[in-house]
């Protein structure tokens with residue numbers, strides 16, 4: 001049975017309606033909403049506005065147990081995987097689910113999202129959202145949420161550890177001791193007190209790092225494309241070059257964008273102080289690793305710590321640095337005073353459990369109430385809770401292209417009922433209207449839904465009741 005038919009039949013059964021299975025539209029964006037309507041029973045006060053047991057959530061990349069518990073408490077169906085999935089498997093899985101939770105590895109491209117016929121919301125259980133085609137998602141009516149700062153402290157602490165580790169060549173001494181070599185040296189080993197830390201990207205992580213570094217006696221300068229208030233005694237510099245020329249340690253905390261690709265490459269390494277150190281816990285595309293290897297081989301750069309790489313594997317295991325994957329890998333691994341970690345900047349118990357709660361809560365509010373506050377790609381819309389004491393109330397969630405005249409059409413449809421409250425906002429090409437209407441007879445809901453579905457410029461409709 002094709003999915004649209006299945007939905008249509010369930011719809012009719014739930015609504016006690018008869019008619020052709022084709023009565024409900026068959027396009028992907030329409031069908032997922034039909035499924036919501038089909039699952040809906042008129043709620044009593046104690047019930048959610050639709051049957052939460054029908055909601056399917058796919059969780060990848062070992063998303064924290066706190067999130068699983070929140071979803072299970074809602075009654076959602078949760079499918080959980082420790083690793084990411086390959087493209088083909090992901091395409092199969094994403095067809096059915098209403099929500100997907102990922103971390104930094106899973107790429108949700110247009111190609112994959114095209115198959116997501118029921119998908120309402122994406123949760124990035126991390127800070128970065130570069131792995132998702134945000135624009136395509138928004139235009140398809142799919143809202144995306146992340147956790148903007150729950151792992152910032154973990155990253156900042158790791159970077160502090162790396163600054164000291166590099167300054168004291170601690171990684172090398174440890175490797176030597178593991179093979180029984182006693183190599184007690186002080187040459188080119190330094191205190192960090194009085195040294196200058198150059199932070200590129202003074203956002204949540206960069207600014208937190210700034211405070212920690214100053215507490216240990218470092219001088220902090222930072223470069224950011226935005227003017228940002230300096231914390232403590234730190235100072236913003238006007239140009240990247242200015243920072244590179246003055247810093248003993250350069251650390252990157254920028255997002256992955258076209259502007260940050262190879263932000264540090266040969267010319268930037270050449271501009272740095274002799275014997276400076278480089279730390280990258282942002283994204284692998286931000287540092288040109290081949291150029292870094294050359295700068296280290298020449299002695300210009302005295303040490304580097306890398307937590308992120310241009311390509312990262314979908315799951316844990318051996319053989320990552322195979323030469324087929326990266327032509328710089330063997331040289332990088334043979335260099336002295338290089339710390340390599342497997343993208344663990346945000347991987348602490350504290351961060352992961354906080355992220356689990358934060359993102360799962362955002363997803364639940366969006367699924368159950370339509371609340372898109374803090375979405376990263378979507379208009380932010382919220383209304384106070386649907387008043388279930390109010391007889392025959394329905395919450396209308398209507399996502400549409402941001403063009404003139406749509407609200408007039410929609411409000412014309414809604415005007416047969418009492419509009420209790422309403423809010424609408426737009427972001428780029430997409431707009432989102434939320435309205436609570438009352439005096440809706442249960443038998444009118446199908447017609448209301450169909451009228452909204454037939455409006456021009458509609459992207460997706462959901463009715464919660």
Ligand SMILES: NC(=O)C1=CN([C@@H]2O[C@H](COP(=O)(O)OP(=O)(O)OC[C@H]3O[C@@H](n4cnc5c(N)ncnc54)[C@H](O)[C@@H]3O)[C@@H](O)[C@H]2O)C=CC1
Pocket residue numbers: 127128129148149151152155200201202203204205206223224225226228253254255256259260281282283307308343344345346347
């Ligand atoms: N290694 C890991 O496990 C983790 C890595 N990250 C990465 O760290 C990045 C930064 O995180 P947050 O500090 O939370 O982000 P944020 O958004 O709070 O701050 C980023 C800062 O970079 C600035 N920026 C953007 N483009 C720039 C450019 N071309 N030059 C200079 N500054 C630029 C922005 O203006 C902003 O102030 C994330 O986007 C993510 O990719 C985040 C968490 C964990």
Ligand SMILES: O=C(O)C(=O)COP(=O)(O)O
Pocket residue numbers: 103104105125126127128129151343344345346347
């Ligand atoms: O939060 C981020 O952006 C990170 O890079 C951390 O990613 P992860 O959750 O470890 O896949």
